Amino acid sequence: MKSALIALILAFGFYAPVCAAEPSASEPSAATTDSIRKQAEQGNAQAQYDLGEMYEWGMHGVERDYAQALFWYRKAAEQGQYLADRKVSLVEEKWRNALGDAELPALRALAKNGNAFAQYELGLRYESGWDVAQDEAAAAEWYRKAAEQGDREAAAGLGSLYADGRGVARDAAQA
Helix, strand or coil, rough: HHHHHHHHHHHHHHHHHHHCCCCCCCCHHHHHHHHHHHHHHCCCCHHHHHHHHHHHCCCCCCCHHHHHHHHHHHHHHHHHCCCCCHHHHHHEEEEEEHHHHHHHHHHHHHHHHCCCCHHHHHHHHHHCCCCCCCCHHHHHHHHHHHCCCHHHHHHHHHHHHHHHCCCCCCCCCCC
C-alpha cells in the first residue's frame, strides 16, 4: 500500500510539469500583452516567441492567427530562440489543416499581401499541380518572393527548379 502511494506521488510529480507546459487560459492585463508586443517589435526573441504563442493559441486577448504566429516564431528562430524552429513547422501544419475549403483563395490573398509561408505554399502547388494547373514558371515566381524574405524551403524549391531548368532557364549558379 505504501509503495503504491509513493508510486502515485512520483507519477503525479512527473506528470504535473507536463500539464503546466500547456497554454494557460488566464488572461494577463492588456498592459502585459502590449508590453510583450512592444518587446517583440523591438527584437526581443523571447517576446517574439511569446507573441507567436499568443497568436497560435488565440490567448490573452489576441485573436488566433496562424500567419502572425508563423511571422513571430520565425523572427524568434532567426535569433536562436530554442523552441521557435520546432514551432514553425507545427504551426505551418496547423495552418494547412485549418484553411479547409477556403484554402486556395486564402493562400492567394495572403501571398499577394507578402506572407512568405503562403508564397512558398503557392510555389509548391504550382510546381506539383495540386489544386491549380501545373505551372513551374509561376512556382519559381512564388518561391522567389518567399526566398527573398528568408524562407529556406522556398529557396531550396527555387534552387531545384534552376538545377533542372523547370520553369526557368537551367542555371547551376542560381541553383
